[in-house]
Amino acid sequence: MNEDTTALVGDGLALVDECLDRFFALSAQRAKSYGRAMEGLWEVLRDASSGGKRFRPRMVMLAYSLLGGTDLRAAANVAAAYELLHTALVVHDDVIDRDWSRRGVPNVAGSFRDAATTGGVPLPTAEHRGTSAAVIAGDLALSAASRLVEASGVDGERRSRLLDILDEAIFASAAGEMADVDLAIGVMPSVDDIIAMERAKTAVYSFEAPLQSGAVLADAPEHVVSALGIFGREIGIAYQIVDDLLGVFGNEAVTGKSNSGDLREGKRTILVAHAATTEHWSAIEPFLGKNDLTDDQLAHLRFRLDCSGATLVAIERIRGHVSLAEAALADVPAELAGRLSDLTAELVDRVR
CATH class of the missing domain: 1.10.600.10 (Farnesyl Diphosphate Synthase)
Structure with missing residues (x-):
């Protein structure tokens, strides 16, 4: 830039x-x-x-x-x-x-x-x-x-469009929040269920809607508005998966985010959803969600989650969504595409 x-x-x-x-x-x-x-x-x-x-x-x-x-x-x-x-x-x-x-x-x-x-x-x-x-x-x-x-x-069609984008962001966020509440109880959700929830709860209002609103306000062509929506969706999902990953395996001094809170809460993330489908689940389930987890028990959970392949699944999903986000930038003017591509590079760096 x-x-x-x-x-x-x-x-x-x-x-x-x-x-x-x-x-x-x-x-x-x-x-x-x-x-x-x-x-x-x-x-x-x-x-x-x-x-x-x-x-x-x-x-x-x-x-x-x-x-x-x-x-x-x-x-x-x-x-x-x-x-x-x-x-x-x-x-x-x-x-x-x-x-x-x-x-x-x-x-x-x-x-x-x-x-x-x-x-x-x-x-x-x-x-x-x-x-x-x-x-x-x-x-x-x-x-x-x-x-x-x-x-x-702003008036006319652009005003209506901006209000529609904001309204959809609110609607999607409510749906995602409700899904998050429901996914925390009952049957263990699938990895795809978790990703759908994270897209609705966070990606829409954090990435898709703001980028599209900026484009509509600038009177950009419709194919650019659409491409930014796709980029926002995919990069937003990737960001949420990164947060799930760092919420268990991250360095607190670097991320500023607890790496034990999700485990103590028993939060149903992509890591947990995948691990629940593997033979390692019987060694994970008794400890997950205990508020008084010791350091040794936290280390045990991280080890078992990693052994289950959950880390690799998360990283593969991140790479897949980043790839889709990058592909969408082909329809975005070069300078903006370059700046948004920097976002994807920063994202990948966070999980290296």
């Missing part, structure tokens, strides 16, 4: 932050007429949306800028919509997973639970307050996402 384009994307991301700052400032002002609890809700929600990598807005701005878009303020509103969508889904996901913290600090639910317990409210009631606040906060962020798309000032 040349210096001019790098600067353009950087300027666009700065505008995304401005857009989000303006949105939260206006929302905080509106909240004052509804009392302190509502003001507190917006403060915590703003904290939940800050400090991230702005990955999804970056995908919007990258596609938009490299496809000839020049109205950065319009693009910033659309990109900010995907950041708010991400915030909403993360807040709701924490409720579903019964998590009270994220990255070592209280999340939205945890903040409201802790405030209640500090005030002397019994824990069950405080936890109900926390989860209720998180559901409400996630709903507010979710509804605001479409408002930001409309605030871009």
Whole structure:
């Protein structure tokens, strides 16, 4: 990516932050007429949306800028919509997973639970307050996402298309979240079941929709929009499989991600789904999902998963989806294709 384009994307991301700052400032002002609890809700929600990598807005701005878009303020509103969508889904996901913290600090639910317990409210009631606040906060962020798309000032067919892409991202994410809940109980899912869930839950709103939104906003040809959707789907699935792999075998100091949490939770990943079909499962199942796993038991699980061929299956799937993603770039202009190809190279490097 040349210096001019790098600067353009950087300027666009700065505008995304401005857009989000303006949105939260206006929302905080509106909240004052509804009392302190509502003001507190917006403060915590703003904290939940800050400090991230702005990955999804970056995908919007990258596609938009490299496809000839020049109205950065319009693009910033659309990109900010995907950041708010991400915030909403993360807040709701924490409720579903019964998590009270994220990255070592209280999340939205945890903040409201802790405030209640500090005030002397019994824990069950405080936890109900926390989860209720998180559901409400996630709903507010979710509804605001479409408002930001409309605030871009784009009208006509492009406006309708952008709203349709966002709506499909929300719809797919809900389907993926529901599948994730169901796959955690009952019969062990297949590897393909896991991949379908991960595509719907994460790949659509993280890669497919932001890239396609940037292309539509730039008025790119339909074959380019379609190709970016395919690239986003395949690279998004690959990213999720990498996360599953690093969630068991990764170096925590490098990834910043626990390599024991998935095993202690008994999370049904592609690794577990494959291992369940092999002779090694009888040595894995008794330990998987135990909260008090020792270091020796964790090492045993990693050894058995590896012996089952789960690691190789995951790596083969990653390579397959990366290959499909790269193939889709044949229909994408060279500069954008080159930048997106860098993403696939970074992905492969993570599992070497």
